[in-house]
Amino acid sequence: MNNLPIGFYVDNLYCFPVGPSGSQRFCYLPTTPRIEVLGNEVKARILNSDDAAVLALQIVWEADTDTIEKAKSEIKNRYPELSFINLSLADFRGVTATLNINKNDKVIYSIGPINTSGPDMFRAAFQDTLKSAEKEAVLNAFNTGESGVITIVYDGYLKLNEIADAEFDGDLATEIKALAPREVEEKGKGFFSKKHKILTPSPSLQECKDAVGKAIENKSLIIQHKDSANVSKKAKDTVIQEIINDISQCVFTKIEEVGKNSQYISSYCCRIKKTKAESVKFNLKKSYDLVGTISESRGRDIIEK
Known part of the structure; x- marks a missing residue:
């Protein structure tokens, strides 16, 4: 055969x-x-x-x-x-x-x-x-x-x-805290200028995607798979990317909501499931x-x- x-x-x-x-x-x-x-x-x-x-x-x-x-x-x-x-x-x-x-x-x-x-x-x-x-x-x-x-x-x-079936069920607190805006000291331009605090910018959505992608690659964030045996790589990649996009959006939205206080988040659980069927x-x-x-x-x- x-x-x-x-x-x-x-x-x-x-x-x-x-x-x-x-x-x-x-x-x-x-x-x-x-x-x-x-x-x-x-x-x-x-x-x-x-x-x-x-x-x-x-x-x-x-x-x-x-x-x-x-x-x-x-x-x-x-x-x-x-x-x-x-x-x-x-x-x-x-x-x-x-x-x-x-x-x-x-x-x-x-x-x-x-x-x-x-x-x-x-x-x-x-x-x-x-x-x-x-x-x-x-x-x-x-x-x-x-x-x-x-x-x-x-x-x-x-x-x-066939079906590509993937799910993320985890805590995003580590990723949120790592990307959160922070107050940092900045020295004035003059010689005798005093230092003053400024707030670092919030991350862009793309920066959140990059951070989430790296966390998945390093296995600090885990996507579970229940794919059927003969589903295509294209379908698998599609659902993985959809989950990464949704996780990234969760991280981005949470930081936008709480600003610099997002660095103090102790837990932020998120569950996302995606499937894609194909013949x-x-x-x-x-x-x-x-x-x-x-x-x-x-x-x-x-x-x-």
């Missing part, structure tokens, strides 16, 4: 968290389609004649119950803080399947793309008449079990609703070998004359 959400493999499943951090929701995608087998019947047939061969294949792409349970156990091991795990099949959309016949690592014949049955099994049923090179390649593959000759390409996309699209396309999913003896049984 390519362009996958952030996640991990458990056997033939790819699992990934969905929603904000701690949401307890996970999804999975099967990773290996196979020729469908119902009971002892392999859903594949080749009706062979001297002139041509009719190929009929039914492919499914699903996860078995045991692997899903194993995935749940692995998620619990990776996220021990979660009291409950909700694992479901990912909403894989617009799924098509293409059957390729290959020779010397090159596609010589294709069937499809065709639409699959949807998220139950993503079943795809192929039927076509093969001649010359493609017929020879398919017959040889099922007779010998040669891999790489018959491949299935699944193509579709995922759309995930993230993942285009998924992967080729899989089909002959390798059945035994060589069953491959021979598929061929009828």
Whole structure:
């Protein structure tokens, strides 16, 4: 697979968290389609004649119950803080399947793309008449079990609703006191002039932003994150900047209100929460070998004359 959400493999499943951090929701995608087998019947047939061969294949792409349970156990091991795990099949959309016949690592014949049955099994049923090179390649593959000759390409996309979620909940007294205007002594211009007190100017909003940004960088002010796993850096940066702007405005406004007395503030608590939602699209396309999913003896049984 390519362009996958952030996640991990458990056997033939790819699992990934969905929603904000701690949401307890996970999804999975099967990773290996196979020729469908119902009971002892392999859903594949080749009706062979001297002139041509009719190929009929039914492919499914699903996860078995045991692997899903194993995935749940692995998620619990990776996220021990979660009291409950909700694992479901990912909403894989617009799924098509293409059957390729290959020779010397090159596609010589294709069937499809065709639409699959949807998220139950993503079943795809192929039927076509093969001649010359493609017929020879398919017959040889099922007779010998040669891999790489018959491949299935699944193509579709995922759309995930991601969120950048950040919160500041802290005390701004230190930053306010550091920026507060103060009375300082200034010496007169003449030689015998007396010193007199003047009030330093209040900080500008930009100076407050610079001070707050430095405090966050030094971790004296902490922004907590509960971002979903696949949210973009742009969305994260946006909410962080919005919080910095609001914190800076709080500091600036408080100093404007109390002036030089702001240097005596012992506590000034502030709580700011920002979120930004976005839709993230993942285009998924992967080729899989089909002959390798059945035994060589069953491959021979598929061929009828």
